Amino acid sequence: MSPIYKIITASSLLAILAGCSATTTIDEYRPSGDPIELNADERVVVLGRRDAGHYETDREFIDCVAKQMKGADIGILPEAQFIDSIYPWFEPRTAPKGLPRLKKLMRDPSIKTVVDNQSVRYLVWLDGSTETLDKGGSISCAIGPGGGGCFGFAQWNKLSVYEAIVWDLQDLQEMGRLRVDSEGTSYLIGAVAPIPLLTPVKSDACSSLGKQLKTFFTAS
Amino acid sequence: MLSKIMSYKTSYKNISKLPLALFVLIILGGCSSSASVQVDRTFPKVLGEPKPVTASIVFAEDFSTFVAQPNENTVIDIGTAQVQVLQNAFAGLFNDVEFVTSRDQITNTKGLVITPSVREVQVSTPSDNYLNVFEVWIKYNLAIENADGVAIDSWFMPAYGKTPDAFMYSKTKAIEEAAVIALRDAGAKLMLDFYRIPAIYGWMMEQQILEESQ
Numbered sequence: 001m002s003p004i005y006k007i008i009t010a011s012s013l014l015a016i017l018a019g020c021s022a023t024t025t026i027d028e029y030r031p032s033g034d035p036i037e038l039n040a041d042e043r044v045v046v047l048g049r050r051d052a053g054h055y056e057t058d059r060e061f062i063d064c065v066a067k068q069m070k071g072a073d074i075g076i077l078p079e080a081q082f083i084d085s086i087y088p089w090f091e092p093r094t095a096p097k098g099l100p101r102l103k104k105l106m107r108d109p110s111i112k113t114v115v116d117n118q119s120v121r122y123l124v125w126l127d128g129s130t131e132t133l134d135k136g137g138s139i140s141c142a143i144g145p146g147g148g149g150c151f152g153f154a155q156w157n158k159l160s161v162y163e164a165i166v167w168d169l170q171d172l173q174e175m176g177r178l179r180v181d182s183e184g185t186s187y188l189i190g191a192v193a194p195i196p197l198l199t200p201v202k203s204d205a206c207s208s209l210g211k212q213l214k215t216f217f218t219a220s
Numbered sequence: 221m222l223s224k225i226m227s228y229k230t231s232y233k234n235i236s237k238l239p240l241a242l243f244v245l246i247i248l249g250g251c252s253s254s255a256s257v258q259v260d261r262t263f264p265k266v267l268g269e270p271k272p273v274t275a276s277i278v279f280a281e282d283f284s285t286f287v288a289q290p291n292e293n294t295v296i297d298i299g300t301a302q303v304q305v306l307q308n309a310f311a312g313l314f315n316d317v318e319f320v321t322s323r324d325q326i327t328n329t330k331g332l333v334i335t336p337s338v339r340e341v342q343v344s345t346p347s348d349n350y351l352n353v354f355e356v357w358i359k360y361n362l363a364i365e366n367a368d369g370v371a372i373d374s375w376f377m378p379a380y381g382k383t384p385d386a387f388m389y390s391k392t393k394a395i396e397e398a399a400v401i402a403l404r405d406a407g408a409k410l411m412l413d414f415y416r417i418p419a420i421y422g423w424m425m426e427q428q429i430l431e432e433s434q
Contacts, residue, residue: 054351056384084264088309088408092401110267 022184022204026212030176035218036166042121043075044217045082049127050092057126061162061206065126068210074217077120085114103172115169123169124213128162130202139190150190159183160205166216176216180209254293255392259301259399266312268411273429274331275314276367278323279303288341288358294395296341298358301403306336309407313414328367332423335363339376343395352385356398358406364420373419379406 038044046066048057062079070076083090089105096102106112139152160182166175184199286299310317320326326333337360344355360377381401383394414420 050382054353056353056382058384086267087264088266088404088411091404091408093405093408094412108269110269114267 022182022199022201024180024182024204024208026208027179028176028212029178030166030216036122036168036175036216038074038121038217041075041119043077043119044069044122044124045077045079045120046124046126047079047082047090047095049095049125051095051097052127055129055131057128057162061128061130061202062126064203064206065124065164065210065213068207069213069217074214075119077118082118082120085118086111099167099172099174102167102169106169106172120169122175122217123167125165125167126162126209127165128160130158130160130205133157133159139188139194141190141194149192150194151192152190154188154190155185157183157185158199158201160201162205162209164209164213166213178209178212180205180212182208255295255395257294257296257392257396257399259296259298259396259403261301261400263301263305263308263404263407265308266407266411268312270311270313270315270317271415271424271429272316273314273424274316274328275310275318276326276328276331276333277306277310277317277319278326278333278335279306279319279321280335280337281321283337284321286338288338290341290343294343296343296356296395296399298338298341298399298403301400302336302338302358302406305403305407306410309410310334312411326367330367332372333365333367333369335365337361337363343398345391345395346385353382354385354391354394354398355380355382356395356402358399358402360406364417366423372423373417375417377406377409377413379403379409381405 046062046069048059048062050056059079066076066079088094089111096105106115133156135154135156137152137154139150139154141150142148160180162180164178164180166177167173168175182201182205184201184204186199187197189195189197284299284303286297286302288296288298290296307319310319314331316328316331318326318328323333323335339359339361340357341359342355342357346352346354349355358379360379362373362375362377364372364375366372379402381398381404383397383401385394415424
């Protein structure tokens with residue numbers, strides 16, 4: 001192969017792979033620019049909102065964000081452990097949607113005791129989903145006695161939109177909120193073997209949100 | 221000798237086909253649209269302050285062994301799980317509670333007698349609702365009487381659970397998850413709304429229980 005063909009092939013591959021990166025935007029609001037200081041014995045719990053009708057904030061995403069935050073020496077209490085310990089007050093039907101309801105719940109001594117015993121200081125609510133927006137192209141695969149293969153081209157767009165709200169369970173106030181929008185296109189090329197070029201939209205949203213949430217807290 | 225070698229070759233060929241056949245069977249099994257679900261989980265105890273009410277809960281055999289068949293392709297065994305959930309919830313509602321399997325086993329001479337039953341179980345899958353969620357509805361009925369057998373109320377209690385459709389998540393597993401969430405919702409609904417039933421509120425006023433608990 002002549003050098004000119006090699007350059008053309010390499011640049012086409014690079015162009016295709018560059019197309020597989022997600023575009024992520026983060027909006028942040030917090031009343032104060034200073035990070036929230038966490039004592040060594042204080043913990044954060046990341047919870048998913050599950051009261052929407054047509055989607056559900058999936059556990060995989062919540063675990064992913066919690067892992068990202070755990071990496072920054074922030075004490076994280078697993079979601080299931082917190083929800084079970086306080087059952088049934090954080091189920092989809094009963095979970096507080098706003099601060100007035102949270103204040104009412106925390107006035108109950110049995111709930112307050114469980115929260116304090118687990119040293120949970122901050123609660124991060126995650127709400128959102130990843131959806132496939134539009135699909136295009138077509139790919140078909142066939143198999144016969146002489147062999148088989150896939151031919152064609154398909155593409156699809158994915159959009160992840162998640163919002164995180166941080167509540168302080170001691171002072172019963174909102175400490176800030178974040179919103180992440182991540183969008184990208186994935187491709188499937190059928191050239192005998194199917195070649196997937198996937199854009200990690202959801203994992204990009206998770207790592208961006210996790211990294212940004214880390215900046216909310218500092219471990220002392 | 222030659223025939224022996226030939227037979228070895230044939231059996232070797234058959235053995236090499238076996239994994240392929242199994243692989244195809246597993247793939248076809250994964251495409252099966254039927255689901256037989258056994259809900260086998262441990263449910264948490266409820267966090268609540270029980271009121272000074274005496275109650276007897278009758279879990280009849282058809283309730284504790286209940287197997288729902290919401291459609292011809294789906295079977296959900298929720299009997300044991302629903303007994304556990306409701307036992308935990310009733311223990312969080314009443315400070316003196318007994319669980320029996322029939323009315324003649326009741327030892328309490330006062331308070332409430334509650335007999336739960338399942339009216340209906342419904343299931344919805346992504347192919348039905350065009351959403352990426354599996355949904356389960358369990359519709360309960362609580363027959364509430366006083367210790368003398370006088371009816372106080374018949375309370376309809378719906379519970380709902382859903383779980384997202386995930387890649388490589390089997391239909392059975394997804395329906396089980398949704399059923400677990402629906403059962404947890406039943407416990408939550410009971411804890412949240414039981415003392416809001418007007419007939420229960422009236423009965424408690426009659427028994428002067430509200431004054432005692434305040």
